[in-house]
Amino acid sequence: MRRFTFDNPGFETAFAAFLDERRGSPPDVDAAVAEIIARVKADGLPAVLDYARRFDKADLTEATIKVTADEIAAGAEACEPKVREAIAFAAARIRRYHERQRPADARFIDEDGVELGWRWTALESVGVYVPGGRAAYPSTVLMNAVPAQVAGVERIAMVTPPGRMAPAVLAAAQEAGVTEIWRIGGAHACAALAYGAGPIRPVDKIVGPGNAYVTAAKRRLYGVVGIDALAGPSEIVVVADAANDPEWIAADLLSQAEHDPDAQSILITPDADFAQAVAEAVERQLAVLATGEDAAASWAAHGAVIIAPLSASAALVDRIAPEHVEFAVEDPEALAAPVRHAGAIFLGRLTPEAIGDYVAGSNHVLPTSRAARFSSGLSIYDFLKRSSIVRCDAASFAKLAPHTVALAEAEGLPAHARSAAIRMKP
Missing domain, CATH: 3.40.50.1980 (Nitrogenase molybdenum iron protein domain)
Incomplete structure (x- = not known):
């Protein structure tokens, strides 16, 4: 433990050095992750199953890779009653908090008569990564899946490394509206969520914490899918x-x-x-x-x-x-x-x-x-998209078109200019 005293003459130098320290620099796993992603993209489910055998010593098949509804229900039922009660209590509070974040659509007509606005729509699908072992926390499931559910995401696919799943995690998944659970973890799980692999359909965004391999995979897959952050x-x-x-x-x-x-x-x-x-x-x-x-x-x-x-x-x-x-x-x-x-x-x-x-x-x-x-915590906004809306009538188009043509010509984009000019009355 370090000790600093604000009025000490050496405070600024020592404190600045402290801030610049890197905590737990992750191993350089990018090359290995790139290979895993490329193979899953090319080979799909066989690659995913092979990596599960290699990394997790799990002999999975297409029939056993998915956690069944009966397994989820049985696991949730096995959860200790006071923990189930706490999960339900937490989920309800998380749900109410995130409901208050819901943004409104808007439409208005500006001073030139142009109708403008925006509307919000939910992502269609999200993948939630839940670590295994000691880090298999039910709170991770709730904090990632409940906001997605509140946003209106229809498909919430959870991945977690194979092995016995904690009853509390399954109870949280049930409470949070998770629609499917897959017994895979690591970079190959992220790649399967991004590209699809057999019965695992691609998602639009991946959220949730993980180890250095998961973080590197999320970084590489950004652009194919959205991600929350690099934790x-x-x-x-x-x-x-x-x-x-x-x-x-x-x-x-x-x-x-x-x-x-x-x-x-x-x-x-x-x-x-x-x-x-x-x-x-x-x-x-x-x-x-x-x-x-x-x-x-x-x-x-x-x-x-x-x-x-x-x-x-x-x-x-x-x-x-x-x-x-x-x-x-x-x-x-x-x-x-x-x-x-x-x-x-x-x-x-x-x-x-x-x-x-x-x-x-x-x-x-x-x-x-x-x-x-420069960033914020996870929220309902991470599971929503905003589309702009523009509508012109004859009068408002007549006001905007000449300026559109002028700017398009200045940028050397004649087709842009013509798209507006062709609609202008002689």
């Missing part, structure tokens, strides 16, 4: 004053550190004694945390404490541009108001980031690696 390690900044319980703040920092040794947790506080109390609380909690190994590695390599006045916190947050930021202070609204670059902002001492991960309703798929400077 990096989790991160949190907690802005806290000394009125907080150090144990609470330590728990918040570790809530992200436990995700991954490359995750990042940063505390900004004006009180050095409080910072020390939080650091000690972190060590106590690490000693009993089931995920303590990853969390300890994250805190040691990428954790930071910044001693700085609260008045400087917004500017520091903007420079970090974190995935999550908490303002656990007396007046969180005032401190958070200037912040421009953050994936999600949590206000007040009773709003830990974990609430947003699961049941607040806001989406937990958020920009990482300082991408909050």
Whole structure:
């Protein structure tokens, strides 16, 4: 864990170097991924099944690659009742939040008499990638599939590596309106979603997190399909004053550190004694945390404490541009108001980031690696397209056509000019 003091003469140099560090640079897998994609594109299902055998030791066939409706129902039924209840509760809140994001179509007539507007339509199909193993989270299913369902996407195809699927994941898929589930993961799953493979039909967009191979595949497949983003390690900044319980703040920092040794947790506080109390609380909690190994590695390599006045916190947050930021202070609204670059902002001492991960309703798929400077979290807009609408009558066409001809001729595009000129009255 690094420690910075805002009024230290060397702060700026040290902090800038800290921001420039790359956390968990992924291995260079692009060449391998390119080969996988090319083979799936050329050979389809046989290539997908071969990669499943090679990478996942799964002997799948065209008949067994799809999870049946009965398997989904049985798995969901096996989910622990309190977890099923929590999944339904979370899904309902996520659904209501994203319903409020729904944009409206519009039509209007401007000052020249041209009718203009736009209309929104949903994507026809979406692929949701859900990692396997420890990262097979039901919340991943809900946060990616529910907004697609709300947007009106008709086909939501989920892919997840072969093996026993957690009942909670199947319950979440059922709750979120997933229409089909395929037992494949990795780059070959992304390629199958993009190009189609046997019974797996192509989709229009791929969303969801994955390992370096999945991320590289999404990057390469962009343009064939849409993608949500290229996810990096989790991160949190907690802005806290000394009125907080150090144990609470330590728990918040570790809530992200436990995700991954490359995750990042940063505390900004004006009180050095409080910072020390939080650091000690972190060590106590690490000693009993089931995920303590990853969390300890994250805190040691990428954790930071910044001693700085609260008045400087917004500017520091903007420079970090974190995935999550908490303002656990007396007046969180005032401190958070200037912040421009953050994936999600949590206000007040009773709003830990974990609430947003699961049941607040806001989406937990958020920009990482300082991408909050130019992008936003997943929303209903990721599953909608906007088409412009233009309509001229004789009077409005007469006003626009001469300027159209002039600009087309200036650009050396005579067919463009003629398309307007041919309609102009002598």
